[in-house]
Amino acid sequence: MEKVFLIAGDAGQGIAKSAEILAKSFTKRGYYVFNYRDYPSLIRGGLNFNMLKVSTDPVGSHEWKADYAVFLSQQAFDTHKDKTHFAITTSEVIGGDFQINTSEIVQKTGAPAIAGNTATLGALYKAIGHDTQPLMEALADFGKHADINRKVAWEGFQAYTGKTTPLPQKEGGKPGYFISGSCAIALGAIAAGMDLYFAYPMTPATPVLHVLAELEREFDYRTVQLENEIAVANAALGASFAGSNVMIGTSGGGLALMGEALSLQGISELPLVAYLSMRTGPATGVPTYTGQGDIKFALNIGHGEFARAVIVPGDAKEAHERTVEAFYLTRKFRVLSLLISDKHLSESNYTHDSLPEPRVNSERGLVKATDSHMSYKITEEGVSPMAAPGVNGTLRATSYEHDEYGYTIEDEPTILKMVNKRLKKARTFEQAVNKLEPVSVYGKGKHVILSWGSTKGAILDALARLDQASVKFVQLSYLAPFPKKQVEEALKGAKTITAVENSVTCALAGILKEHTGLEVDHTIVKYDGRPFTGGEIVNKIRRVIA
Amino acid sequence: MEKVFLIAGDAGQGIAKSAEILAKSFTKRGYYVFNYRDYPSLIRGGLNFNMLKVSTDPVGSHEWKADYAVFLSQQAFDTHKDKTHFAITTSEVIGGDFQINTSEIVQKTGAPAIAGNTATLGALYKAIGHDTQPLMEALADFGKHADINRKVAWEGFQAYTGKTTPLPQKEGGKPGYFISGSCAIALGAIAAGMDLYFAYPMTPATPVLHVLAELEREFDYRTVQLENEIAVANAALGASFAGSNVMIGTSGGGLALMGEALSLQGISELPLVAYLSMRTGPATGVPTYTGQGDIKFALNIGHGEFARAVIVPGDAKEAHERTVEAFYLTRKFRVLSLLISDKHLSESNYTHDSLPEPRVNSERGLVKATDSHMSYKITEEGVSPMAAPGVNGTLRATSYEHDEYGYTIEDEPTILKMVNKRLKKARTFEQAVNKLEPVSVYGKGKHVILSWGSTKGAILDALARLDQASVKFVQLSYLAPFPKKQVEEALKGAKTITAVENSVTCALAGILKEHTGLEVDHTIVKYDGRPFTGGEIVNKIRRVIA
Amino acid sequence: MNANDFNTPVPNTWCPGCTNFMILAAVKKAMADLVNEGACKKEQFTCVAGIGCHAKIYDYFDINGFYGLHGRVPPVMAGIRLANPNLKVLGFSGDGDALAEGMAHFIHFCRYNLDATYLLHNNQIFALTTGQVTPTSEPGAVAKSTPHGSPFRPINPVVLALESGATFVAREYALDLQNLTATLKRAMKHKGAALVEILQPCITFKDVREFVKDKMYRIEPSDLEGALKNARSWNYTKEDSIRIPVGVFYETQYPTLEEKVGVKVWHEAYPERPQRSTEELWERFK
Amino acid sequence: MNANDFNTPVPNTWCPGCTNFMILAAVKKAMADLVNEGACKKEQFTCVAGIGCHAKIYDYFDINGFYGLHGRVPPVMAGIRLANPNLKVLGFSGDGDALAEGMAHFIHFCRYNLDATYLLHNNQIFALTTGQVTPTSEPGAVAKSTPHGSPFRPINPVVLALESGATFVAREYALDLQNLTATLKRAMKHKGAALVEILQPCITFKDVREFVKDKMYRIEPSDLEGALKNARSWNYTKEDSIRIPVGVFYETQYPTLEEKVGVKVWHEAYPERPQRSTEELWERFK
Numbered sequence A, B: 001m002e003k004v005f006l007i008a009g010d011a012g013q014g015i016a017k018s019a020e021i022l023a024k025s026f027t028k029r030g031y032y033v034f035n036y037r038d039y040p041s042l043i044r045g046g047l048n049f050n051m052l053k054v055s056t057d058p059v060g061s062h063e064w065k066a067d068y069a070v071f072l073s074q075q076a077f078d079t080h081k082d083k084t085h086f087a088i089t090t091s092e093v094i095g096g097d098f099q100i101n102t103s104e105i106v107q108k109t110g111a112p113a114i115a116g117n118t119a120t121l122g123a124l125y126k127a128i129g130h131d132t133q134p135l136m137e138a139l140a141d142f143g144k145h146a147d148i149n150r151k152v153a154w155e156g157f158q159a160y161t162g163k164t165t166p167l168p169q170k171e172g173g174k175p176g177y178f179i180s181g182s183c184a185i186a187l188g189a190i191a192a193g194m195d196l197y198f199a200y201p202m203t204p205a206t207p208v209l210h211v212l213a214e215l216e217r218e219f220d221y222r223t224v225q226l227e228n229e230i231a232v233a234n235a236a237l238g239a240s241f242a243g244s245n246v247m248i249g250t251s252g253g254g255l256a257l258m259g260e261a262l263s264l265q266g267i268s269e270l271p272l273v274a275y276l277s278m279r280t281g282p283a284t285g286v287p288t289y290t291g292q293g294d295i296k297f298a299l300n301i302g303h304g305e306f307a308r309a310v311i312v313p314g315d316a317k318e319a320h321e322r323t324v325e326a327f328y329l330t331r332k333f334r335v336l337s338l339l340i341s342d343k344h345l346s347e348s349n350y351t352h353d354s355l356p357e358p359r360v361n362s363e364r365g366l367v368k369a370t371d372s373h374m375s376y377k378i379t380e381e382g383v384s385p386m387a388a389p390g391v392n393g394t395l396r397a398t399s400y401e402h403d404e405y406g407y408t409i410e411d412e413p414t415i416l417k418m419v420n421k422r423l424k425k426a427r428t429f430e431q432a433v434n435k436l437e438p439v440s441v442y443g444k445g446k447h448v449i450l451s452w453g454s455t456k457g458a459i460l461d462a463l464a465r466l467d468q469a470s471v472k473f474v475q476l477s478y479l480a481p482f483p484k485k486q487v488e489e490a491l492k493g494a495k496t497i498t499a500v501e502n503s504v505t506c507a508l509a510g511i512l513k514e515h516t517g518l519e520v521d522h523t524i525v526k527y528d529g530r531p532f533t534g535g536e537i538v539n540k541i542r543r544v545i546a
Numbered sequence C, D: 001m002n003a004n005d006f007n008t009p010v011p012n013t014w015c016p017g018c019t020n021f022m023i024l025a026a027v028k029k030a031m032a033d034l035v036n037e038g039a040c041k042k043e044q045f046t047c048v049a050g051i052g053c054h055a056k057i058y059d060y061f062d063i064n065g066f067y068g069l070h071g072r073v074p075p076v077m078a079g080i081r082l083a084n085p086n087l088k089v090l091g092f093s094g095d096g097d098a099l100a101e102g103m104a105h106f107i108h109f110c111r112y113n114l115d116a117t118y119l120l121h122n123n124q125i126f127a128l129t130t131g132q133v134t135p136t137s138e139p140g141a142v143a144k145s146t147p148h149g150s151p152f153r154p155i156n157p158v159v160l161a162l163e164s165g166a167t168f169v170a171r172e173y174a175l176d177l178q179n180l181t182a183t184l185k186r187a188m189k190h191k192g193a194a195l196v197e198i199l200q201p202c203i204t205f206k207d208v209r210e211f212v213k214d215k216m217y218r219i220e221p222s223d224l225e226g227a228l229k230n231a232r233s234w235n236y237t238k239e240d241s242i243r244i245p246v247g248v249f250y251e252t253q254y255p256t257l258e259e260k261v262g263v264k265v266w267h268e269a270y271p272e273r274p275q276r277s278t279e280e281l282w283e284r285f286k
């Protein structure tokens, strides 16, 4: 059983905060909440909205139609009134199914005008037939303004006399965690033992920068914003060379500036985690909206040939786990870890209740340098043990082809030796990735939905509504190295394969074909900057497998 | 009938010049010459060598073993003596099969020491049993030093008493053109009507910059070196917006810095030709050596999804023709033209005798702006007519998603409309590329060699020595849009497919599979920075199709 | 012709009250004046914008426009001017745009003495990305990526422009419409690289309107040494003791890059370039 | 310990007689002196090189080394210092490397006052790419990409460094081994961003050895104003009338970026970071 809530108003009106409070109040009672944030690229005056799906079962997507909407501005009402079955408005708005006189309430309670929002939350609680206790708890988030907001909420609850469609009480459910993809990635980096995070702000990667900056003293690492993305990537490699565990973060435009440095990662083999949060492209595109259109670029970024992990988690919990894996892989194999999210995963909030620990521990794993240390020693597995400079020996890292010491070379035999070393490493590393469950299978049907990244939530929500005996979801969490065997295994006996991607061209279909020769039967794509909902997937899949 | 000559000495000794004179002398008699230049990344003191194959039939590659070598320094002799059957040395060198006393000759003739090189060329002419006339003609290149060099050459000819293995006289052959890939590309750009070339120096793309700078006043265009590659790419788009026909050039590292601007090309749809000359990567790699390892990066560069032409000519003549096509396509369809070469094609010299004109003419094709001009007008073919600013109307170009006027938008319907416009354009453009003979087939056998770019010369040379009834060469001159139908046609009935690529991973195999589902049976790769020779291809193909 | 003739139908998405509105008004007024004076035709104006709040200006006036990438305004201006020296180019950058991402181009724009007017909307913050420090933020500034205080010192773009060869350098305050308009007109009339820094307080993330208004005083142009002295007298700190010089710091003449390269309006000189046969071109390689 | 203790077995590929050999000698000598004086251990020295002839120095001394990308020396230095403030970082750039490709980083390196020594091998040419103009080439310079004369003016890196906040700024001549060594030692001992421009004539593409030697005169450090005056007195032109100041222009103290950020040797402080459970970390999102 689920209910969808739409909270809409002007940018700067505190929409995001109201939605968060509401969501938190539900998670406190054990509900699952998914929160989608929709906002244009401006600071104040435009329209924002949040779509919350609240359910007694796990949810990972929103819907485009709400059961209840709260409209905090006229513009919001006029623009979005069709997105809801029932509209609660404030005294500032003309129209709607039920109006809460927020100005009266704030006057009566002596609250500031902005607290009027909270009255509508009280009203919503009445509308679903719940007592306000969890809401009152969640309002603690307002700190010293908590009490006044509670008063306002209570008045809103009292004032509401509109229709009520009850949401079944969820008893006994353990309160879950309500977290965004960005926060999960930041915490994953902390769990993995990061020392330094370098970034230059870029939507939608910026929240990770903000969260990490906030927490840097508590966990004793540092966050440094540098002059641009090129500086960021090169500084990160410098820090990695010096022994630190580093991560950088950006969006597509910033990544495009880092191509040369990522290629340097390839030949210097310095551990590096690069976080990419995609948005609607090309170029500046539609900067606060989502898309998965950078994936082929990420898979192939950097001139020359070198191995990389392209890690594409599907929800917040996985984002945390996979971030730890990104650190694990780059430290253990000295390959580039590209950790990929998008606006939808980074900026949506998920409810997770169980938190299994990551599959691996990330370790710095530095060896002690010897007096005649070989930074690029040829080993059986192709991985040269890594040491940090400063205590013993002479450590080297270089953008040129080099010998085992890191000296520049140009002769054929040494080039071959070193390329072959890196090739061997790539194979060792591929085996390690295969052990990280790069492919997950949900359901058992013969109609396969194949996808990766942030579409996971909508597809899982759809799966719950589809005939699970006939549909199966194969989720890829790694696109490089491509988990060929596991994908082939998962697709064996498929009647149809449908690739789902938030893109124009459905790169996944080509990627699948390139690696397995398998052709998808259908593609479901969406490229208007908006993410899929469970409902959309249900409809499209039904049409496709009809 | 062919002979291979090796000219080796120290960097700064004039090796390249000697080789060029020798080559030119042969082309004057109607021979075909291919000249491979091998030099390390330094200015003076290291070793350079040139390998010339001189033949009565067309040639497009060198060999690693010469019939005659000239060694101008001890170091050159010691390092490269195994590369030849017979070594002519100068008086400075201890060793060799025959020594020309160059110091005596320069003394006697009163020539400067550097002219000693020319004596060895005279000697070579004796060794192949030819009269020196064509050499004397070619020495005209020395301008006011021509006569003294002729004297020296004559002395060298006289002094040689070593073995003679005659090269058959080639009578009646029309003198060919002896030209490098770089020069051909520069001339192609001039032929296409380029107004502005922007670049930042980077080996092996720099020669195009130098040649274009040299010729800019003669053909009235301008070459501008800017502060870095990011400036280059953005300036080019600015100039394109303002109505100019522009090209930029770089190598892999520079291209990696241009990713963001190339993505801007994708959404702004401003005509742009970007020339990439690849070298051994990743990163700085082996900067004066060759490789094709950037191809997947080039095919996918730039965040977001947008169409592009990836044009991969195989020799100098084709480089000229395809450069004109690059301009044609970008102006007609407002798509990015990526013109790709590598050190081997750019810096080798080819002999061409017949010069068919390019398939198309490049036209600027500007329309006149109207008062309420739509820079991104939706048309049936998806191509918005292009006008230049300054006379009428308001012209716009933008990195944001936009409406037909170029104003910023974020709403779903307009995003869809504009993405669909660009999709339509991509299809129109694909059809145009299919008319440009993107695939060439040589030979008729059922064992197919599939390749692209600079490997063409070696493969054609090999084909001449292989059983042409059993082997066929399918050459791709476009990798994007991928000429799927024509490739499938050419591969129909193949017994085996062997992909040849100067790379580690043979990207071509994956590209083929991605687009056609076809799996190659064999790959022949080489990744030591050196190009294939005809002989290497012959040996490897024989093993493969045995 | 008046400022309103430059209006567009696009809804404005700056925060209500944003000081950028005044810059927009001033630029439109300056352009209208120039057209009325016969100095320039409307069709010649061409705007190049970076990415940030400042750059949204691209949508708000009806002149030719290139909405480029973050930090890349100067090279786009260079490309436009080298392709068509008849266009009157106005560049719009923010402090993040010009001095963080785009610092290399900022310096080289001045060095090239490109004939264009470069407006630097300085609000000492990355505004559009919701508030982080920029190269002109004061020492210790608390912002979203520096919640424990910025470790950086501000850099002075007026000094840098003067030292890098800009031939017209000024600073104005966004809310002083009259002086801003006058200085913009002067800058647009100047032949060569003109930098106009505009103090443009962000009322949402860093509202220093009162502070700037209090501290401002007008200066007159002087020689380079004097200009530098004036420029260095305020280094973007927020102490109470400081004073902020505004006005034209410096103006001089020097050949422009376009002149030195020797360019023309290529597409007018050659509506189509003469077709040249391969044989003609390859002749020299015989 | 002496200079030879820093030798490597790698064959040197500079042109015979290249002035870079003297820079190599001076750096080795300076390092040996610092070790002998107990100021530093050999293992602490860490070189960061750009791409160009200058950068080949990476191969020629036996100290920790990061051979990076063209133009990117400063951010690599920053990364190293923020990761391990015990390392003694020496950066090596060319004029193309630092002032064309890398201009943004050059300015910000000075602004950050990163505690590192930055050597700028200035030969007024892109040497390794066989000779094109750089931002310090004289006006009208004829080179391979400007056969009809450069349209650009030179820019003055000493002035830029002073204006951008470098706390130690000097210029030396590559062939004056004694002064070069002494100044390098001073720079290495300085806490903060130290720029040492080294006039390093390229004997193959632009041999101005005689010119530089003739025009050089030594200066003493002064206050910022004096330093700027000295620095501006030569702007990289080649007129007969010019004089070239060499020596230390300026030295001052200011907190470094590392201090302000508050860093430590992370991998020594935390050989392995404590493992933290997801539950512990997610607690705050309950």
Ligand SMILES: Cc1ncc(C[n+]2csc(CCOP(=O)(O)OP(=O)(O)O)c2C)c(N)n1
Residues within 6 Å of the ligand: A200, A201, A202, A203, A229, A253, A254, A257, A284, C051, C052, C053, C054, C055, C069, C070, C093, C094, C095, C096, C097, C098, C101, C121, C123, C125, C126, C127, C128, C129, C134
């Ligand atoms: C390559 C790149 N990096 C980062 C961004 C994200 N970004 C957009 S606006 C902006 C800050 C703009 O600050 P400023 O130039 O000062 O403009 P303001 O918004 O303050 O007017 C940033 C970092 C981007 N668009 N492109």
Ligand SMILES: Cc1ncc(C[n+]2csc(CCOP(=O)(O)OP(=O)(O)O)c2C)c(N)n1
Residues within 6 Å of the ligand: B200, B201, B202, B203, B229, B253, B254, B257, B284, D051, D052, D053, D054, D055, D069, D070, D093, D094, D095, D096, D097, D098, D101, D121, D123, D125, D126, D127, D128, D129, D134
């Ligand atoms: C991104 C990038 N662009 C261009 C190059 C090519 N490149 C190599 S060295 C060099 C010039 C170096 O000039 P400078 O820094 O002055 O060094 P010098 O050789 O004079 O010592 C260039 C442009 C490169 N390696 N990387």
Ligand code: SF4
Residues within 6 Å of the ligand: A043, A044, C013, C014, C015, C017, C018, C019, C020, C053, C054, C123, C127, C128, C201, C202, C203, C204, C205
């Ligand atoms: S955030 Fe600041 S600069 Fe941006 S529009 Fe709002 S007030 Fe103006």
Ligand code: SF4
Residues within 6 Å of the ligand: B043, B044, D013, D014, D015, D017, D018, D019, D020, D053, D054, D123, D127, D128, D201, D202, D203, D204, D205
């Ligand atoms: S080219 Fe010039 S800078 Fe480079 S090694 Fe030779 S002399 Fe030295």
Ligand SMILES: [Mg+2]
Residues within 6 Å of the ligand: C052, C094, C095, C096, C121, C122, C123, C124, C125, C126, C127, C134
């Ligand atoms: Mg700003």
Ligand SMILES: [Mg+2]
Residues within 6 Å of the ligand: D052, D094, D095, D096, D121, D122, D123, D124, D125, D126, D127, D134
């Ligand atoms: Mg140089």
